[in-house]
Amino acid sequence: KQVTREWQPRQSVVDVGGVRIGDGSFTVIAGPCAVESREQMASAAAAVARAGAAVLRGGAFKPRTSPYAFRGLGASGLDHLVAARAATGLPVVTEVLTPGDVDTVAERADMLQVGTRNAQNFALLEAVGGAHRPVLLKRGLSNTVEEWLLAAEYVVSHGNADVVLCERGIRTFETATRNTLDLAAVPLVKSLSHLPVVVDPSHATGHRHLVPSMSLAALAAGADGLVVEVHPDPENALSDGPQSLTFEMFDDLMARLRRLAESLDRRLATAPSQENAANAG
Amino acid sequence: KQVTREWQPRQSVVDVGGVRIGDGSFTVIAGPCAVESREQMASAAAAVARAGAAVLRGGAFKPRTSPYAFRGLGASGLDHLVAARAATGLPVVTEVLTPGDVDTVAERADMLQVGTRNAQNFALLEAVGGAHRPVLLKRGLSNTVEEWLLAAEYVVSHGNADVVLCERGIRTFETATRNTLDLAAVPLVKSLSHLPVVVDPSHATGHRHLVPSMSLAALAAGADGLVVEVHPDPENALSDGPQSLTFEMFDDLMARLRRLAESLDRRLATAPSQENAANAG
Amino acid sequence: KQVTREWQPRQSVVDVGGVRIGDGSFTVIAGPCAVESREQMASAAAAVARAGAAVLRGGAFKPRTSPYAFRGLGASGLDHLVAARAATGLPVVTEVLTPGDVDTVAERADMLQVGTRNAQNFALLEAVGGAHRPVLLKRGLSNTVEEWLLAAEYVVSHGNADVVLCERGIRTFETATRNTLDLAAVPLVKSLSHLPVVVDPSHATGHRHLVPSMSLAALAAGADGLVVEVHPDPENALSDGPQSLTFEMFDDLMARLRRLAESLDRRLATAPSQENAANAG
Amino acid sequence: KQVTREWQPRQSVVDVGGVRIGDGSFTVIAGPCAVESREQMASAAAAVARAGAAVLRGGAFKPRTSPYAFRGLGASGLDHLVAARAATGLPVVTEVLTPGDVDTVAERADMLQVGTRNAQNFALLEAVGGAHRPVLLKRGLSNTVEEWLLAAEYVVSHGNADVVLCERGIRTFETATRNTLDLAAVPLVKSLSHLPVVVDPSHATGHRHLVPSMSLAALAAGADGLVVEVHPDPENALSDGPQSLTFEMFDDLMARLRRLAESLDRRLATAPSQENAANAG
Secondary structure, X not given: OOOEOOOOOOOXXXXXXXXXXXXXXXXXXXXXXXXXXXXXXXXXXXXXXXXOOOEEEOEOOOOOOOOOOOOOOOHHHHXXXXXXXXXXXXXXXXXXXXXXXXXXXXXXXXXXXXXXXXXXXXXXXXXXXXXXXXXXXXXXXXXXXXXXXXXXXXXXXOOOOOEEEEEOOEOOOOOOOOOEOEOOHHHHHHHHEOOOEEEOHHHHHOOHHHHHHHHHHHHHOOOOEEEEEEOXXXXXXXXXXXXXXXXXXXXXXXXXXXXXXXXOOOOEOOOXXXXXXXXXX | OOOEOOOOOOOOOEEXXXXXXXXXXXXXXXXXXEOOOHHHHHHHHHHHHHHOOOEEEOEOOOOOOOOOOOOOOOHHHHHHXXXXXXXXXXXXXXXXXXXXXXXXXXXXXXXEEEOHHHOOOHHHHHHHHOOOOOEEEEOOOOXXXXXXXXXXXXXXXXXXXXXXXXEOOEOOOOOOOOOEOEOOHHHHHHHHEOOOEXXXXXXXXXXXXXXXXXXXXXXXXXXXXXXXXXXXXXXXXOOOHHHXXXXXXXHHHHHHHXXXXXXXXXXXXXXXXXXXXXXXX | OOOEOOOOOOOOOEEEOOEEEOOOOEEEEEEOOEOOOHHHHHHHHHHHHHHOOOEEEOEOOOOOOXXXXXXXXXXXXXXXXXXXXXXXXXXXXXXXXXXXXXXXXXXXXXXXXXXXXXXXXXHHHHHHHOOOOOEEEEOOOOOOHHHHHHHXXXXXXXXXXXXXXXXXXXXXXXXXXXXXXXXXXXXXXXXXXXXXXXXXXXXXXXXXXXXXXHHHHHHHHOOOEEEEEEOXXXXXXXXXXXXXXXXXXXXXXXXXXXXXXXXXXXXXXXXXXXXXXXXXX | OOOEOOOOOOOOXXXXXXXXXXXXXXXXXXXXXXXXXXXXXXXXXXXXXXXXXXXXXXXXXXXXXXXXXXXXXXXXXXXXXXXXXXXXXXXEEEEOOOHHHHHHHHHHOOEEEEOHHHOOOHHHHHHHHOOXXXXXXXXXOOOOHHHHHHHHHHHXXXXXXXXXXXXXXXXXXXXXXXXXXXXXXXXXXXXXXXXXXXXXXXXXXXXXXXXXXHHHHHHHOOOOEEEEEEOOOHHHOOOOHHHXXXXXXXXXXXXXXXXXXXXXXXXXXXXXXXXXXXXXX
């Protein structure tokens, strides 16, 4: 199988709009769960860029358990994302829900996310396998590591080798956290596969006060990066408010990650424009 | 919510090509996991019709964990299903994997199945919600009863009220069976919702020797029917061989179900053509 | 291993104060979760005896998640159980929590129960393995079938072959029911082991309205019996009220079980004194 | 409840033979799964002491799923532990299986371990609650955080406030690892309770190659320490060989932990005798 270390012993590096995931650096992907308005997206983007995130996230098409919940702004959400990219220089990742979305989203975003509920939506996996954008593939809520790697194999075998795996918690009997973060899956997957692996502590825990510890743990465990939800006003977020960090919490987290990365001889990844800014500065 | 007993206290009855599911009778849906050839399908169809099944099943488009496994015959599989319907008079149910399949399949089949891995593929749920065919909605591998009913709500709120729910086992720590049949979900769902509920003991257990007991238990628990895999030659099946009944086992099971149904003042459903045959006989 | 069919192909029959479990009949064990008072126990015992239960249950020593919950009446609870046996003629089963309890309880009760939280308390398993009373061994909340059979092996290999296994629900992600009744474990265990297997639908579901369906399903699935909680006043029970049947519900359930058993060529077991009473009547 | 932060806001510090767990340092408890012989224990003890572990572990009484597996050396295992303590100066922790063991073990060992299968053995919890030794309380295989804290409450409410909680993996559907390490339970428990929390990456993962990453992650997540299995010859260990570190791996892990701790402004705990040795050196 193409995703295995047997097939390719060398670690894969996935380029997302100039940000290289899997090259030894630690890539922080951050932003709100859902794009709610141009202002909310702009505000969140500016804050996470300033704090040092390398990639911006935000959902325009939202999968929701209930058909009556807020399901995203759709195309105008993509517009706000693109505007936030222009303002900050950060590449953007956003979710695709169905094969019919793939072309539209691939034209605008730098990376396509396949969510946990679509982790075995094989038609969608093949559709993103035919796209010219890297893919962020979340682990299914109840997928084994083996099934998760086979889902990646659908994408890769369809022609798109640029897959980043995302551990985001699995479903267990424990209800005190939203899901159970299976952090041991990080070193396990890295031993089995050459694909980069990032961790989403926001969905895994469901509680913002647990996100910083799990972010540091993910870095210490050897993950290639994080996906973290950050919102200008978590109390009033249209989705996932309880697990979203405030700007202040995110600033503090980035400082702690930076210091921890150093002690591990790693560094936080930066977006190309930020490097330019840094060089110019 | 439209699927609840609060919305509609009266039990729903779903008509599948003349077979009424939910009217108090017990509907046996049977056939091979996958359509493998015209001959295999014809043979299985004749056997299950003879034994008294009311609806025929068979997969033309197969979701498979690995991209390298047998993934169904596609359109020609539908042809074989249609031929088997013509020969036996049994209406047919088959799976749809993606919104793009829905129109094609709805033209040929009597009922559209949404599989366990697509149980929260909301784009697909909305697509079958717009189709003019009843829907067999399997419970997701790790979906709570609440999430399962909300998945049904996607279909119903999109305009298609003809949904039959199918309990097919959930994922737990136990590995001696393929999944864990959550049979208590049957009376629970029937208390919460007016939709019919059937049970798939084949996928739930993964072992043919456990299928008869669980079929009888499903009837005793108050289910509206069964979905059972039957294959002319399970040892050489292209998928799910170990859980498929032989013709002999299915004959025996039908006889036991018939007797059990009587003691519960119920009867096994029959297809319209079979009733005609019975009346003529 | 001594509990396997390889070791002993013939089905074991376990004698509990004259009631034979595993002989093809269906044994209903019923009573309150906890012995709360002499009156409560007498009332429940009379009601379940009248309805046709064969064995009486009631907890004198109660394992409770919190140290501050009602933990049973202890020795005086045993007195009330013994009095209820004298009044009804039904043999009694009650739980032992620790090796130090075994002798005391074995002197008074007809059967020793090992609860789900002690399913791998190996010192206790060995202690009941040395007792001269049959053992009702509940499956651990998160024990595989293999581990459950090995727990039984502890008892049997220590000298006590009279073990009845009890499936009482396993812990899964589903929270709508207290546990998930793994009914497929019944035919599975019966194929692997010669020991009788009974089902506890009360703890498995946690809701009295689900208990009758699951009781009928257990019989249809081939179980050797049931353990059902019945209480004179469930609303005011000191433990497990929501899952306890009222007397009326239990009467109705027994009538339905009797009819279902007949259709399966089985009969409900009766206590020896009841047979005498019946013969005398 | 006495284990909560509401009851006692201040972090508890538990003294184990002079090693203070919970004082901000990171305590490494290491040694073989089972005491197998005087030589094996002496060799392992010398190696983990040299590498900087603060407490020695080793099982004399072993709970085993099968009655036919190696169940420990019993009393002579305790002798070997005591000898290893004398040789290295490290305090020792070992498991108690039943109330009858508590006095014997408490006379010899510095800390009493209650294992995962006994996490709701309430009689044992009360027995160690009456002992004059600190208790290492493992989380039950399928216990929620709430149940785990209530188990600790049994010990504390019985008079023994010196409880250290140990997250050791929970049972989930994933079979690629022995259990699923629920690392988010560490910050969660620390927010709810004042008791120290340590992590056992050996039992949680079941594979030695995953232990170092999870050890570093535990430190980064804020745990108060680790319990790690180390064996002179893992290939020939009588139990848990696949998850035991070699001496070389443990040396390397300790060096990495030391560096990581520094970057978090923490230090590894040392045993009193080692401090003396260090001061004298």
